[in-house]
Amino acid sequence: xxxxxxxxxxxxxxxxELARDERVFIVGEDVGPRGGVFxxxxxxxxxxxxxxxxxxxxxxxxxxxxGIGAALYGLRPICEIQFADFIHPAFNQIVNEAAKxxxxxxxxxxxxxxxxxxxxxxxxGGLYHSQSVEAFFxxxxxxxxxxxxNPRDAKGLLKSAVRDPNPVIYFEPKKGxxxxxxxxxxxxxxxxxxxxxxxxxxxxxxxxxxYGMMHYYTLQAAEIVAEEGIDVEVVDLRTLLPIDExxxxxxxxxxxxxxxxxxxxxxxxxxxxxxxxxxxxxxxxLDAPIRRLAGPDVPAAPFSHPLQDWFMLDVSKIAxxxxxxAEY
Amino acid sequence: MVNRTKSKRVAGELMDKDTMLDLYxxxxxxxxxxxxxETLYQEGKIGGFLHLYIGQEAVGSGVxxxxxxxxxxxxxYRDHGIAISCGIDPKSIVAELFGKEAGTSKGxxxxxHLGNTDLNFWGGHAIVGAHMPLATGMAMADKYRGSxxxxxxxxxxxxxxxxxxxEALNLSMVWDLPILWVCENNQYGMGTAxxxxxxxxxxxxxxxxxxxxxxxxxxxDILKVYEATSKNLDLVRKNGPFFLELMTYRFRGxxxxxxxxxxxxxxxxxxxxxxxxxxxxKHLLSTxxxxxxxxxxxxxxxxxxxxxxxxxxxxxxDPSLDSLFDYVYVD
Ligand SMILES: Cc1ncc(C[n+]2csc(CCOP(=O)(O)OP(=O)(O)O)c2C)c(N)n1
Ligand SMILES: [Mg+2]
Numbered sequence: 051x052x053x054x055x056x057x058x059x060x061x062x063x064x065x066x067e068l069a070r071d072e073r074v075f076i077v078g079e080d081v082g083p084r085g086g087v088f089x090x091x092x093x094x095x096x097x098x099x100x101x102x103x104x105x106x107x108x109x110x111x112x113x114x115x116x117g118i119g120a121a122l123y124g125l126r127p128i129c130e131i132q133f134a135d136f137i138h139p140a141f142n143q144i145v146n147e148a149a150k151x152x153x154x155x156x157x158x159x160x161x162x163x164x165x166x167x168x169x170x171x172x173x174x175g176g177l178y179h180s181q182s183v184e185a186f187f188x189x190x191x192x193x194x195x196x197x198x199x200n201p202r203d204a205k206g207l208l209k210s211a212v213r214d215p216n217p218v219i220y221f222e223p224k225k226g227x228x229x230x231x232x233x234x235x236x237x238x239x240x241x242x243x244x245x246x247x248x249x250x251x252x253x254x255x256x257x258x259x260x261y262g263m264m265h266y267y268t269l270q271a272a273e274i275v276a277e278e279g280i281d282v283e284v285v286d287l288r289t290l291l292p293i294d295e296x297x298x299x300x301x302x303x304x305x306x307x308x309x310x311x312x313x314x315x316x317x318x319x320x321x322x323x324x325x326x327x328x329x330x331x332x333x334x335x336l337d338a339p340i341r342r343l344a345g346p347d348v349p350a351a352p353f354s355h356p357l358q359d360w361f362m363l364d365v366s367k368i369a370x371x372x373x374x375x376a377e378y
Numbered sequence: 379m380v381n382r383t384k385s386k387r388v389a390g391e392l393m394d395k396d397t398m399l400d401l402y403x404x405x406x407x408x409x410x411x412x413x414x415x416e417t418l419y420q421e422g423k424i425g426g427f428l429h430l431y432i433g434q435e436a437v438g439s440g441v442x443x444x445x446x447x448x449x450x451x452x453x454x455y456r457d458h459g460i461a462i463s464c465g466i467d468p469k470s471i472v473a474e475l476f477g478k479e480a481g482t483s484k485g486x487x488x489x490x491h492l493g494n495t496d497l498n499f500w501g502g503h504a505i506v507g508a509h510m511p512l513a514t515g516m517a518m519a520d521k522y523r524g525s526x527x528x529x530x531x532x533x534x535x536x537x538x539x540x541x542x543x544x545e546a547l548n549l550s551m552v553w554d555l556p557i558l559w560v561c562e563n564n565q566y567g568m569g570t571a572x573x574x575x576x577x578x579x580x581x582x583x584x585x586x587x588x589x590x591x592x593x594x595x596x597x598x599d600i601l602k603v604y605e606a607t608s609k610n611l612d613l614v615r616k617n618g619p620f621f622l623e624l625m626t627y628r629f630r631g632x633x634x635x636x637x638x639x640x641x642x643x644x645x646x647x648x649x650x651x652x653x654x655x656x657x658x659x660k661h662l663l664s665t666x667x668x669x670x671x672x673x674x675x676x677x678x679x680x681x682x683x684x685x686x687x688x689x690x691x692x693x694x695x696d697p698s699l700d701s702l703f704d705y706v707y708v709d
Contacts, residue, residue, distance in 0.1 A: 083639055084569035107539035107575040108506055108567050136505060139541065174426035176488040178504035348706055352697075353426060353488030354477030360699045 054234045057227040059201035060090050060166075062234070063208035064128060068098050071126060074212060077104040077113055078130030078166075087132050088168060088227055114140035114165060118148050118217075121163040126212060134169035134221060135181045148217040149192030164211045168224035169197075170263050170313055172362050176353035182314035182345065187219050188291045188323065194218040194244055195291040199265035201232040203288060206242025214244060223263035230266050247294040249301065253283035256307035256338075256375050259298065259324055261287040264311045264363060271368035280376045290320055298324060299332050306337035309375050311368055316344040338378040343371040393443075393604055395666055399676065401443050401600060402662060405435040405655050406680040408459040411468055412630075414684050415458070415475060415489075419634050424475045426488050431459035433629035436654035437562050438463045440603025441530060441624075444611060448527035450498045450520075452513050454534060455490035456562075456628075457502030464499035466492060468683060472691035480694040484701065506567075507533065507542035514546050517555035528614045532560045536567020538584055539575050547621075551588045554618040558611055559585065561623045562597065568632045569640040585621030597624030598652045601661060627652075 054062075067074045076091055082105040085092035095103040106113050110131055117127035131137045137144075148161045171180035188195050194216055198204035204222070211218040223230070234240075250265070251272050260268040265286045272282040285301050287294070302308050308328050310321035321342040328340050343363060345351075351361045393401070412430040419428050431438065434456075442451060442463035453460045461471055466482060474481030475489050482492045493501035500516065503509035513531035520527045537543055538561060550557045561581045565572050573579045585592040591613070595606045603624060610620045627649040631638050662668045 079567075080569045084637075087568075105570055105574060107570075108536040109540045111541050138505075139507075174488075176426055176504075177486070177491065179427060346702065348702060352486040352702065353491075354481075354485030354697050355425070356477070356696045356699060357485065357702050360702050 051233040051235055053231050054201050055228045056198070056201045056204045056223070056230040056232075057088060057090055059198075059204035059234060060208055060222060061092060061094070063205040063212070064091065065094060065097070066239075067128075067209055067212040068094065068102060071212075073124060074126040074128065075102045075104060076128045076130065077106050077117060079106055079108055079113070079132055081105060081130050086130060088224060090166070090222075091130070110136055110139040111143055115143040115147070117163045117165070118143060118151070118161055121161045121217075122151070122159055126162055128164045128166060128212060131165060131167040133175075133179050134167040134183045135178045137165070137167050137183060141186070144187070144193070144217070144219070145190050149190045152216070153192060160215050161217045162215045164208070164218045164220055166220045166222060168227070169221045170223050170225055171351040171358065172225040172263070174353065174355065174358065175351075177350040180351035182312070184221055184290055185314055185319050188320055192217070193291060194289065195221070196244055196289050197221045197223070197262040198288065199223065199226070199262050199286050200230055201234055202240070203242050203286075205234060206240045207244060207288065209239070210241050210244050218244065221262065223266070226263050226266055242288075245289050245292050245294060247288055247297040248286045249283065249297070250286045251282065251284035253281040254305055255281045256309060256372065257283045257285055257301040257305045258309045258311060258368075258372065259285045259287055259321075260311040261290065262313070264313050264368070267363065267365045268311055268368050270365045271372055274365070274369045275372050275376070278373070280372060282372055293323070293327070295327055295331070298327060302328055302332045303335045306335055307375055307378070308336070308340045309343060309371055310340070311343045311363065311371070313345050313363060315347050316342060317347050319344050338375060341371065341375055343368060393601065397443065398662060398666065401439045401604075402658055402673065403676045403680055404443075404463060405439050405600070405658065406677050407468065407683060408435045408438065408462050409655060410680050410684045411458060411462065411471065411687075414472075414688060416630070416634065418475075418688070428489055428634045429456040429632065430628070430630045430634075431456055433649070433654070434562060434564060434597070434626045435459055436600040436603050436658065437532075437560075437597045437624050437626050440600040441532070441560055441607045443600075444604050444607035445528075445530060446611070447498070448525065449611065450500055450516055450527060450529045451532070452500040452509050452516065452529065453502055453532040454506060454509065454537060455502050455504045456534070457490065457492050460502070460532065461492040461499060464494065465497045466494050466499065468687040469690040472687040473694050476691045476694070477696070478691055478694040479697045480691070485697045507537045507540040509533070510537070510542045510546035513557055514549050514553075514555055517550065517557045518553065520556055521553075526615055528556045528558055528611055530558045530560060532562055534567060535561060535563040535565065535572050535581055536570065536575065538581050539567070544584075547585060547588045547590065547619075550619040551590050556614050557619045558607070558614050559619065559621045561621070562626055563623055564626045564628045566628070566632070566640070569636070571640065580623070582621055582623040590619050590621050592621035592623065594623040594625065597626035598654045598657055600654060600658050
């Protein structure tokens with residue numbers, strides 16, 4: 051087994067899927083010779099050529115819209131949006147076209163495509179290069195929304211996403227691209243199923259639900275509080291839509307407490323949905339009020355470092371949240 | 379820097395000698411500022427994303443140098459030079475990039491989001507193309523109020539490939555809005571050359587498609603930029619939209635850390651020979667009876683202003699943490 055970064059997992063997934071299936075192609079701004087702004091497509095243009103690793107004009111609406119059309123016609127596009135903050139010009143194409151196509155055609159027209167977008171703050175990007183936008187899309191049946199938190203899942207989930215017959219939005223924790231490292235098994239065809247959360251740490255005192263970058267921090271926080279005698283169960287949600295209710299409910303039935311950690315704004319964020327599910331279906335198991343630890347309700351992460359740090363959740367804030375929950 | 383809002387330019391007039399010296403100073407100031415940012419970034423004193431204006435100074439100084447005080451300016455994220463030309467103090471620009479309280483937006487925005495209402499500078503905007511519809515609204519408001527202000531909207535070549543651009547151009551023509559569209563064609567959108575991303579390589583032809591009068595001008599020569607802007611601003615005031623394409627080149631990467639695999643060193647060297655500051659300097663020396671000493675003096679002054687701005691920014695306070703929740707709404 052070799053230790054690789056999260057972004058390397060993503061790159062390998064695309065490399066293998068391009069090699070496996072000639073219907074697969076990548077399209078986006080500077081994904082070709084430049085290898086993408088974050089270098090996720092590094093080397094793929096050289097290997098597969100400009101007709102399969104396609105530089106597009108600066109036009110997100112068309113990157114996605116064109117992807118939908120190509121998918122309808124049997125290709126398997128992987129559309130790259132440079133930053134999740136830039137996905138909004140394509141919102142209509144995603145929500146009104148990609149998500150509704152199967153439903154409106156009684157299943158006759160399908161959209162097997164992946165839209166990759168790096169999300170999240172903590173890299174000094176400021177207002178328009180730091181946003182977490184997953185909640186806009188988890189409100190839309192017909193889409194699948196996936197967020198990996200480690201190299202193995204990053205690879206296995208992306209390969210599954212490419213093969214999924216539905217539109218999958220794949221949000222990548224950009225701060226973790228090179229920070230998060232992990233072992234990648236040398237499996238021929240590593241697939242991680244979409245739609246399943248994973249218990250990344252077994253525990254009995256309380257459950258913490260997280261995904262992406264926040265999951266990475268949560269695992270560290272769990273180790274810190276473990277030394278203080280708090281035994282945390284960490285659930286990596288991995289797929290936000292469709293939701294793996296069973297794993298979520300089972301964990302809370304065991305621990306009796308739930309803390310949900312996410313980076314996006316608190317109000318109307320993804321944690322609200324997990325919270326509602328628990329309130330509706332696990333009420334009798336709960337020993338404490340459900341809590342959300344999330345980004346503050348301000349329009350975007352400010353640029354200034356002290357303000358950005360104040361805005362962002364981190365290991366110590368999550369550890370504090372766990373302690374206060376454990377005390378309840 | 380020149381306080382452009384006090385400019386007394388007479389419509390259609392060519393640059394007088396004082397204006398030339400002001401603008402020479404301004405271009406050098408922008409150059410020194412950007413060089414300082416490059417160093418500060420490499421030293422880890424500023425972070426985030428940094429897009430430098432080096433090579434394009436004649437565009438910002440020439441276009442904005444020709445505006446009247448009532449004319450509004452709005453641009454994309456490569457905005458440090460534009461901010462200087464609009465009259466923003468380098469101190470508050472450096473402070474902004476340091477994320478300090480004394481910055482143009484108290485450290486909230488950073489490099490790409492400078493702005494100042496009093497100077498009629500409506501910002502750098504980080505989402506490519508998204509400011510162009512805003513420009514139509516500003517121009518619409520001016521027309522609505524019967525003001526004779528023009529909105530000057532600057533954007534890159536890459537931005538003309540997105541839908542925002544086309545909707546905004548069309549609307550400005552249909553409603554006859556007082557807008558000067560200024561395309562800074564530096565021939566690349568990030569790593570993508572114009573001919574790989576745009577169906578027409580002469581961007582002005584896109585304006586042609588909307589029946590909009592247009593012109594393509596050398597953007598490395600400030601005299602040409604100034605003259606074209608000044609003439610066309612007057613046309614816009616009378617007749618509605620005009621599209622000005624300025625041919626320029628960025629001497630640095632798209633942003634700091636760009637490996638620049640998409641262009642050859644020879645190409646960069648070729649363009650560097652047309653350094654806009656060098657071109658202007660040559661002109662000043664040959665036709666205006668100025669001496670090297672006068673111009674060197676101006677350069678030294680610019681250098682010390684930037685040094686002062688950095689000292690100021692370094693000594694300024696961080697924004698208070700509570701301010702995170704300020705300005706989400708107005709009361
Ligand atoms: C909607 C959107 N898509 C992508 C980006 C990322 N991006 C920033 S600048 C840029 C290239 C812009 O090129 P151009 O308009 O020519 O301006 P230049 O950088 O040359 O000044 C890209 C792709 C963005 N900021 N916003
Ligand atoms: Mg450009």
